[in-house]
Amino acid sequence: MPDKLQQLHSAPGFFLIAGPCVIEGEEMAFEIGHYIHDICRELGIPFAFKGSYRKANRSRLDSFSGIGDLKALKILSAVGRELGVPVVTDIHQPEEAAMAADFVDILQIPAFLCRQTDLLVAAARTGKPVNIKKGQFLAPESMRFAVDKVRAAGNDAVAVTERGTTFGYGDLVVDFRAVPRMQEACRCPVIVDCTHSLQQPNTAGGVTGGCPEMIETIARAAVATGADGLFMETHPHPELAKSDGANMLHLSLLRPLLTRLVQIRKTIDSFPKE
Numbered sequence: 001m002p003d004k005l006q007q008l009h010s011a012p013g014f015f016l017i018a019g020p021c022v023i024e025g026e027e028m029a030f031e032i033g034h035y036i037h038d039i040c041r042e043l044g045i046p047f048a049f050k051g052s053y054r055k056a057n058r059s060r061l062d063s064f065s066g067i068g069d070l071k072a073l074k075i076l077s078a079v080g081r082e083l084g085v086p087v088v089t090d091i092h093q094p095e096e097a098a099m100a101a102d103f104v105d106i107l108q109i110p111a112f113l114c115r116q117t118d119l120l121v122a123a124a125r126t127g128k129p130v131n132i133k134k135g136q137f138l139a140p141e142s143m144r145f146a147v148d149k150v151r152a153a154g155n156d157a158v159a160v161t162e163r164g165t166t167f168g169y170g171d172l173v174v175d176f177r178a179v180p181r182m183q184e185a186c187r188c189p190v191i192v193d194c195t196h197s198l199q200q201p202n203t204a205g206g207v208t209g210g211c212p213e214m215i216e217t218i219a220r221a222a223v224a225t226g227a228d229g230l231f232m233e234t235h236p237h238p239e240l241a242k243s244d245g246a247n248m249l250h251l252s253l254l255r256p257l258l259t260r261l262v263q264i265r266k267t268i269d270s271f272p273k274e
Contacts, residue, residue, distance in 0.1 A: 005157050008229065011046050014229055016048070016230050017131075019049045020233060022053075029075050030079060036234070036254065037085060043259065044262075047085050049076070049085055050108075050231070053076060073099075073104070076103055076104055080105065086106055087105050088105070090107075090109070090110050091109070111135045115138075124158075131191065134160060134178070136163070144186050158186075159191055161192070162191070164197035172201075174197045179225040179227050183228075190227055191228060192231065194215050195232050195234075199246075200246075212238070212247055212250075224268060233248045234251050
């Protein structure tokens with residue numbers, strides 16, 4: 001039986017991993033989940049719901065980090081069951097892997113932690129698919145070593161995600177050569193994170209900024225360069241979101257954006273293969 005990552009990747013076109021940055025509550029999670037699910041079902045896009053059960057990487061000590069691990073994980077699991085879709089969450093320490101794996105279908109490794117061997121091995125040994133975000137400090141080809149760690153631990157269900165490269169102190173840039181380069185080097189699905197790629201970290205106020213008006217630009221380029229999947233964080237009220245609101249897509253913009261992206265991929269796929 002194919003794993004959840006294989007199921008997402010088996011359909012033509014691209015798949016979508018999307019949801020809020022962090023689980024803020026049950027009502028909010030179900031609202032966003034149902035909204036995305038209905039759009040993806042209409043457009044024929046395989047969909048996995050994403051939400052962090054806890055935010056460990058915060059600029060300031062007083063930043064919101066979550067509603068409680070177990071409570072948030074139970075909400076993630078409930079969303080997945082009701083919608084019938086895979087659920088994704090990120091882990092930050094090796095001991096979190098087994099706990100999170102009891103509730104979700106895909107474990108995600110944050111970009112800053114993509115070289116942490118113990119974390120990668122712990123995630124792999126759960127048997128759940130592992131999505132590794134590329135460090136903002138790594139060349140695309142270097143991600144094969146992170147992938148190798150997962151495979152060496154006995155788990156072939158792995159994907160990698162491009163999310164920008166540090167440019168100076170307060171900005172990120174996306175080198176779209178990374179898509180084919182990681183596909184070749186890692187031999188696994190390559191996802192492009194269309195929202196975290198637009199973060200503006202290390203602001204003077206200690207709150208990460210962003211350029212959400214450029215989300216469609218990143219997404220179009222990702223689809224055009226052959227990305228296997230897209231990752232987006234979205235919220236009905238980004239200005240009120242408790243984490244990463246500055247670079248999230250407004251939920252109301254998702255349908256028209258995905259509609260255009262599907263058309264772009266169909267057009268590209270219609271070209272003769274060289």
